[in-house]
Amino acid sequence: MSDQLNEIEKAALESLQSVTDSSALEAWRVSHLGRSSPLMSVFAGLGKLSKEERPVVGQGANRVKVALESALEERAKLVKEAALAKSLEEDALDVTLPGRGIHVGRLHPSTQQLRKVLSILADMGFQVYTSREVETDEYNFQLLNFPPNHPARDMQDTFFVEAEGRGDNPILLRTHTSPGQIHAMREFSAMNPDNPPPIRIALPGMCFRYEQITARSEIQFNQVEGLVVGENITFADLKGTLVDFARRMFGQNARTRFRASYFPFTEPSAEMDIECFVCGGKGCSVCKNSGWLEILGCGMVHPVVLQNGGYDPARYSGFAWGMGPERQLMLRYKIDDIRYFWGNDLRFLDQF
Amino acid sequence: MKIPISWLKDYIDLDGLSVEDIARKLTLAGLEVDEIKYAGLPMPEYKDGEKHEFKTSGIGWDKEKLVVAEIREVMPHPNADRLTLLDLFDGTQNQTVLTGAPNIFHLKGTGKLAKPIKAAYAKEGSTIYDGHVDGLVLTTLKRAKIRGVESYSMVCSEKELGISEEHEGIILLDDDAPVGMPLTDYMGDAVLDISILPSMARNANVLGVARELAALTGRELRKHVNKETGKQGDKETGKQGKNAVRSTQKSVTDLVEIEITVPELNPRFVMGLIRDIEIKPSPYHIQRRLRLAGMRPINNIVDATNYAMLDVGEPLHAFDYDVLVGRVGQVGNLPYKIKIITRAAQDGEKLTTLDGNERTLTSANVLVCDEKGSLALAGVMGGLESEVTDKTKTVLLEGANWNSINTRKTAGQHNLQSEASFRFSRGVHPALAEQGVKRGLQLMAEWSGGVIAPGLVDEYPLKPKDPMIAITPKDVKRLLGIELTAKQIAELLTRLEFKCTVEKNIVKAKTPPHRLDIGEGAVGLADVLEEVARVYGYDRIPETRMSDSLPPQLGNPQHEWEERTRDLLVALGLQEVVSYRMTSRERESRLFAPEGSQTLREHVVLANPIAPERSVMRRSLPASLLETAEKNARGGSLAMFEIGPVFEPQQNGLPNEPRKLAIVMTGARLASAWDVKDSPSYDFYDMKGRIELLLSGLRLSGISYAPAPASSSPSAPLSAEYLHPGKAAEVKVNGQTVGVFGELHPLAKERYDFETAVIVAEFDLDALRNAAPTYGITPVSEFPPVFEDIAVIVDEAVAAERVESLIRQTGGRTVTRVRLFDVYRDEKIGAGKKSLAYNLTYQSDKTMTDAEAAAIRTKIVKRLEHEVGAKLRS
């Protein structure tokens, strides 16, 4: 009987060697461990055996059963591994094919830059103040200390709007966001005319200049101005605030310098330059070999402007500055043609 | 303004300062140096990694190889008629130099020159510009045979030395040039090209720049030392050096009188006279300076007017006195006393200016006249008739003062920008009229051998105020944030020639009589504070953080809301664009049928457009956006938006600037990929889906959609007239219309270049922003939901929205989601019918059974049968 069991075991294990897939494995299980398998008929015949033989054969059959089951399990593992290896190989992709895109939206680069500027200014306590784009000569020039026929008007060539009977107060497209300075000061001072509150605002928006559209000049551009008015504001505060801003904007190592300049609505006036971030100040085409980049114009608010805004210049002082987000982008991304911004070619916009 | 360094040195000792040091100091003080052009002084050499500071051009002259030399004989070339050989002494040895210079050719073969000619000599191996090629190309002199004669060196033209473009002949140096001296020491120069700010008009001259430099360095300003004459003039007393001594008896006041009719336009008019002049070229070093300063030398008299103007800042005009006499005639053998009258021109009056153009004048122009008529356009340009010519013997020299605004207008009106109008339109102090005339006469006497008539005629009806400003250490502390004593303040201002007194800690500063930019009162204080800061040095003022209290925190809800809207739109896959605010009626009317109401709409019209296609402010944001979309349509997929104002004109007042949102979608719905074939195009429902998500992102409820009205009034803020009438909807929030959207009308689409349907949306942002948002959320149930599909067949006329709202009403709170997943039409369900299949989600605050769901479903079906005649599709 034990010979017979050995035969069964040997035959089964031998045939298991040729099993390579899961269906053959199942067929093997049925024929070697199934109800009608030789091993099972040994178990079925146990009852017919003598009392002495029964435990011996029973134990022998059990041993074979355990052996076959464990061999099956082992084989099943191998078969599964082989199948997995095969399928993994077969399912391999060409990983060099391009990925599948989605339609994504982006903010216009000018909006992105405006946000960057405004968020730094928000951290520094500057609130956003917006005002209209079509203005009067009074707000765009006169109240800002540009008298009619002043040579400083040459610096800001202006688009005028057709309108009758306006005299010396024509309607025009604002040449800077500075009319908002007057709007804001008047709004704030109206809250408490005897003791106007301090002001700390950022004025973003589209401005217009009468220019030919070329790679270097545009008829419209964004500007962000900052305005501070208070009872203890000094030129040293202007420098400290703008240097802080420049470090947030261009990095903590940004070097700055202040040059005397002229704007009718500020005095003293200055230009702030930062060390060229393209060449590190060594001189390159972006900084026109000077090592410095003009980044903003600034100054102490002119007494006439304070007065026009409802703030007594004997008691209040302030500073203001203006800068161009598109210019900043052009410097930062080495954009050599300003027409890209309103050209809105997606091949340009997609890069931001 | 081009300032040669050598000229500055007439006024200030610059030892120990490099050209870059000088340029840096001026730049930081507001005299921005745009470029340094070297013409002989050694150029800085930048090693790798060293910092540049200025845009630099030009050439430095080798000290050893470029020297002053004298030409002793001009000899013929043995083999070439057009060339000559020079016998030249370079200070050390004799050289034979080949040249073709035309300006010494006439001396060929005349033997030893009685008076040797001084020339700029370049030895073998020197590097100069090639005079024979266009542009500036450096070349190094090498030994070569030219027509059989050895050549290794040359005498130079101005072009070859980088002084000017001049290459007609060689430089003929002044007779006193020391032979053998290195040229760089003799006349090496560098020119600072300075941008003059409107507030710095007083510095548009050499003296002005020198004065600034003296103030910035604390060095002494040597006024009115004239290196050419070596004599000292005194502007206060009017002494003129030794030339004045040679004057004739007849004083100018006997010969000329002046009548100023409008002092506001002509505050001062000064004239002087010089006789027995000989018109000839100016000394070479004067010509060189003029060229470096950007002016063309003409003759000694014209050059003297220009030189004096560049020197002290007063534009001068030289009249030929004899021409003026000829106009009015003589009395016996004495000339009639000439009367100069300044007055406003008559409308239509004509004058031929120096440039040969006849100009028709208006009453806004001011003229210098004699009793016969006009002589010059005041402050802008002289007249042709009385100009100085080669025959001129006597010069009447004018130094006048003109109103800056009037000059500016006149120069603009006649498009005549001259050196004079540049200065007068920015403001020249009347004190300079006298200084300028004296300086001009002095130079003329020096260069022409003329004799200056004694005295000046000087009408000075309107003197400027030259304000006195009080400034205290407290002012300086309050506005600049630095501590200075009264004495220190006074010292800084004195450097700029303010006359200062200090009393009880108050500085009283009197404006010097060369500047008009200092105001009075609070303005004057600011003006003077700027001067204190500039001379003290902006770089020395500390950087501090504001100690002032924070202002009221108002925020800007509108701006914040708009930014949030932008974020939502970007999250929906839409690209933001920003287009020109300026367009034309024609461009906008592409969107609207020619007979459409938009064409009747008014625009904000520009009085001075740059081009016809940018002549009005946009009235329609979709029109702008469609242009952008059209430019980008390359058969791909486009989904973009713009937020910004449109401009609605008001009668002769400021326009309204309502803010709008426009969205355009066209092209493939699916992003392109290598396995995506034939993506469907965007349609109405793609846009609607995005609008739904936008509105829910803005937390708006009470939203309804309805077919857009076929026509709307031209004044309606939102019009659907450019949309397909059957594929356009208006969007309402709580009954208020906030937007329209739909497919572009086929007629409008014909006027653009698009391949696929174009879906457009337009929102009135102010209306949208004013719609009240609702906050709060729907709780998320822990119990499992039951999902079920239901399909009903209804008539085509039944709107899907109606079916859905009936399902929601009937299902109540238990039906938490109703999703239409199929719309189906087929013969089997009958013509004029459609099947709508919904996926319903049942959800309750306990576990729902299928039976409970089925009961609700039955109610829904019954309701639909009853209300819209629906039949359940099995």
Ligand SMILES: [Zn+2]
């Ligand atoms: Zn650089």
